[in-house]
Amino acid sequence: MINIAILGFGVVGSGVAEVIKENSDSLSEKLCGQKLNVKYILDKRSFPDHELGDRVTMDYDMIVNDPEVVMVVETMGGSHPAYEFTKKALLAGKNVVTSNKEVVANFGTELLEIARENNVNYLFEASVGGGIPIIRPMWQCLAANKIESVTGILNGTTNFILTKMIEENMSFDEALKIAQSLGYAEANPAADVEGLDTCRKICILASLAFGKTVSPENVHCEGITNITLSDVEAAEKLGYSIKLLGKAQATDAGTYVITSPFLVGFDNPMAGVNDVYNAITVCGNAVGDVMFYGRGAGKLPTASAVVADIVDIARECKKAITWTLSDTNPVIDYKSAKVRFFVRTPDASAKDLFPGCVFCDTDEGYAFITDELPEAKLCEILANIPVLSKIRVL
Ligand code: HSE
Numbered sequence: 240m241i242n243i244a245i246l247g248f249g250v251v252g253s254g255v256a257e258v259i260k261e262n263s264d265s266l267s268e269k270l271c272g273q274k275l276n277v278k279y280i281l282d283k284r285s286f287p288d289h290e291l292g293d294r295v296t297m298d299y300d301m302i303v304n305d306p307e308v309v310m311v312v313e314t315m316g317g318s319h320p321a322y323e324f325t326k327k328a329l330l331a332g333k334n335v336v337t338s339n340k341e342v343v344a345n346f347g348t349e350l351l352e353i354a355r356e357n358n359v360n361y362l363f364e365a366s367v368g369g370g371i372p373i374i375r376p377m378w379q380c381l382a383a384n385k386i387e388s389v390t391g392i393l394n395g396t397t398n399f400i401l402t403k404m405i406e407e408n409m410s411f412d413e414a415l416k417i418a419q420s421l422g423y424a425e426a427n428p429a430a431d432v433e434g435l436d437t438c439r440k441i442c443i444l445a446s447l448a449f450g451k452t453v454s455p456e457n458v459h460c461e462g463i464t465n466i467t468l469s470d471v472e473a474a475e476k477l478g479y480s481i482k483l484l485g486k487a488q489a490t491d492a493g494t495y496v497i498t499s500p501f502l503v504g505f506d507n508p509m510a511g512v513n514d515v516y517n518a519i520t521v522c523g524n525a526v527g528d529v530m531f532y533g534r535g536a537g538k539l540p541t542a543s544a545v546v547a548d549i550v551d552i553a554r555e556c557k558k559a560i561t562w563t564l565s566d567t568n569p570v571i572d573y574k575s576a577k578v579r580f581f582v583r584t585p586d587a588s589a590k591d592l593f594p595g596c597v598f599c600d601t602d603e604g605y606a607f608i609t610d611e612l613p614e615a616k617l618c619e620i621l622a623n624i625p626v627l628s629k630i631r632v633l
Contacts, residue, residue, distance in 0.1 A: 240273065240274055240276050241270065241273055241274070241275050241276065241309060241310070241553045242276050242278040242305075242307045242308050242309060242310075243275060243276065243277055243278065243308065243309070243310040243311070243312055243549065244277075244278060244279040244280070244281065244302045244305075244308050244310070244311050244312065245277055245279070245280050245281070245312045245314060246281040246299075246302075246311060246312065246313045246314065246315050246321070246324055247281065247282060247313070247314045247315030247316065247321075248280050248281075248282040248284070248286060248295070248314075249314065249315075249316070250422040250537075250538045250541075251314040251316075251338050251365070251538065251541045251542060251545065252280070252282075252312070252314035252315075253289075253538070254538035254539050254541060254542030254545075255312055255314060255542045255545050255546060255549075256277055256280075256291055257538075257539070257542065258539065258542045258543060258546045259275050259277065259546060259549075262546075263275075266546070266550060269550055269554070270550065270553050270554060273553065275549065275553065277291055277294055278294060278305070278307065278308060279294050279295075279296055279301070279302045279305075279308065280294045280295045280296070281295075281296060281297070281299055281302060281315075281324075282295055282297070283297060299324055299327070302328075303327055303328060303331045303333070304331075308333060309333060309334060309552075310333060310334045310335070310336060310549060310552055310553070311324070311325075311328040311333050311334070311335050311336075312335075312336045312337070312545060312549065313325055313328075313335060313336070313337040313338075313339055313342070314337070314338050314339070314545065315339065316339055316341070316425070316426060317339075317341060317426070318341050318342055318345060318346075321337075321339050321341075321342050322342050322345075322346050322350075325337065325342060325346075325350055325361070326350065326353060329350060329353045329354050329357055329359055329361060330353060330357060332357050332358075332359055333359060334354075334359045334360045334361075334362075334552045335350075335354070335359070335360070335361050335362070336360075336362045336363070336365075336545055336548040336549055336552065337361075337362070337363050337365070337366060337545075338363070338365035338366055338541055338544070338545050339363075339366060340363075340366040340367065340436065340439045340440055340443060341439055343363045343366045343439075343443050344366075344438075344439035344440070344442045344443050344454070344455055345439075345454070345455065347361075347363070347443065347446065347452075347564075348446070348452045348564045348566065351563075351564070360551075360552050362548035362551065362552065363443070363548070364544040364545070364547060364548050365541050365542075365544035365545045365548070366440070366443055367391075367393065367440045367443050367444060367519075368391070368393065368440070368517045368519060368531065368533065368535055368544075369395060369515075369517060369533070369534050369535040369536045369537060369540045369541045369544065370533050370534045370535075370537075370539075370540030370541060370543045370544050371517055371519065371531050371532065371533035371534075371535065371544075372531065372544070372547070373444070373519055373531050374443075374447065376529075376531065377389075377444070377447055377448065377521060378447060381521060381523050381526060381529065383523075383525055383526075384523025384524055384525045384526055385489075385523065385524045385525075386448035386449065386489070386521060386522070386523055386524075387488070387489050387522045387523065387524055388486070388487065388488040388489065388520075388521075388522045389441070389444045389445060389448050389485075389486070389487045389488075389519065389520070389521050389522075390484055390485070390486045390487075390488075390509075390519070390520050390633070391440070391441065391444070391484065391485050391486075391517065391518060391519035391520065392482050392483065392484060392509060392512050392516070392517050392518050392519075392535070393436070393437045393440040393441060393483075393484075393485045393517055393519070393535065394431055394434075394436050394437045394440070394483060394517075394535065394536075395418075395423045395514075395515035395516070395517060395534070395535035395536030395537070396415070396418045396423045396424045396425070396428065396431035396432070396436075396515075396536060397431055397432060397434075397437070397462070397463050397483045398482065398483065398512065398513065398514065398515065398516065398517070398535070399414065399417070399418045399421075399423060399514050399515045400414040400415055400418060400432070400463065401463060401466070401481065401482065401483070402513040402514050403417070404468070404471070405471055405480075405481075406513075415428060415432070418431075418515075421515070421537065422536075422537055422538050423515055423536040423537060431462075432462050432463055432464055433460070433462035433464060434460045434461055434462035434463070434483065434498045434499070435455070435460060435462075437460075437462075437483055437484070437485045437498045438455050438458050438460040438485065438498040439455055440485055441453075441458070441485025441486065441487055441496060441497075441498055442454060442455050442458060442496070444485070444487060444519070445487035445494060445496050446564055448487060448521070449487070449489065449494055449569060450563070450564060450565065451494070451564055451565045451566075451567060451568075451569040452564045452565070452566050452567075452568070453487070453494065453496055453568075453569065453570055454568065457496075457568050457570040458496045458497065458498060458570060459497050459498070459499070459573040460497075460498040460499070461498065461499040461500065462483065462498075462500075463483050463500055465628070466481055466500055466628075466630075467628070469583065469601065469602065469603060469627070469628075470581075470583065470628050470630065472601070473581075473583055473599065473601045473606035474502050474581060474606075474630075476599045476601070476606070477502075477581070477597065477599055477606060477607075477608060478504060478505050479502035479503060479504055479505065479510070479581070479632070480502070480503050480505065480510040480511075481500055481501070481502055481503070481630065482500065482501055482503050482509060482510070482512070483498070483499070483500050483501075484498070484499070484500070484501045484503075484509075484633065485497075485498045486498075486501070486633075488576075490571065490576065492571050492575065493569050493570065493571035494569040494570050494571065495570075495571055495573065495576045496570050496573075497573050497576075497631075499630075499631055500630050500631070501630065501631050501632065501633045502581045502608075502630055502631070502632040502633065503633050504633070507633065508530060509633075512532065515534055515535055515536050515537060516532065516533065516534060516535060517532070517533065517534070517535025517536075518530060518531065518532045519531045519532075573614065574613065574614040574615040574618070575613055575614075575615065576613065576614065577611045577612055577613050578611060578612075578613075578614055578617075578631050578632070579608055579609055579610065579611050579612075579631070579632040580608070580609045580614075580617055580629050580630065580631060580632060581606065581607070581608050581609075581628075581629070581630045581631075581632050582606065582607055582608075582609065582621065582626060582628070582629050583601060583603065583604065583605070583606045583626070583627040583628045583629075584604055584605055584606075584624050584625060584626055584627060585603055585604035585605075585625060585627065586604065586605075586624040586625055587604075587605065588623075588624060589605060589607065589624050590605070590607075592620055592623065592624065593607060593609055593610075593620075595610075596608060596609060596610065603627055604627070608632055617629075
């Protein structure tokens, strides 16, 4: 019997219990006949009608002090007290599995160090991409490579909203409500729509890819709240879809990391990634581009990744992830990086300012795509004309 405790019995935590029950036999086969047992559930609420209702406690010390508990599954969300509980569990010699991207992005380097010192695992496959295997493949299967870039649609809620707005002409608020009812959105959905969730996830991937701690506070972050249907229509005319991306790229000057909406050409497979699906392209210097695709949010897809980490530890794959990160910030000023931009303006003189660029007419004037140039330089040029919107192009 392998005893675990689940911290937080919300969408993901209850999904973990459901997968463990539903797949009990096949999981047991993978664990040489051993069974996973949810010994405790930590939550402020009670669940009298749930079959695990008698395992619910509000006393975290009881869990940490129970020598039978070998693994703590943190699915609480939010930084606090999730960070403190994780630290306490690792210091007590318990393995920790988490889906909490906020804690991993902000405190991952420290928690991995504590895990290493205490000879236990801190695993977080579910923190990025929901059910998509990405952390372990990057760390293990792509280990031969120097990673050159990682680019992803990393937030299911915003991809769902953008898809509904574009394909069904649904309002932003209505699409968000559905995403919330399906359990995709964060407790405070501002973290989804303002890009912070994507930012946390690209920071985790960038840190893993480049071996240095990339912190959300050093990364420029824009969400989808300023995207209008006029942007979507003009982008389509020029052959592009609009997606919220996290992007990290190695450059000669340092690491370029950004979260923002991007125009993605219809010929790029990412343009066809819709609804709650996420997709991540990793470019390695030996392998070239590798793309990962699947459900990026939701109860069972996320639980799938959490339970996979549980199984990994239960199989005694010790130190599945040993992530040593230097603490020096590698992120360069995003305005120094060269990018292409999509610009909408009512002013025809833009054609003189950007000669050679392809323009299309829109209801409100013109839209065009610039050549690659440093963002700071583009801002200087655009200061001479009124700008309705300006969005990066992948
Ligand atoms: N709110 C997140 C999303 C949940 O929509 O992607 C999964 O991390």
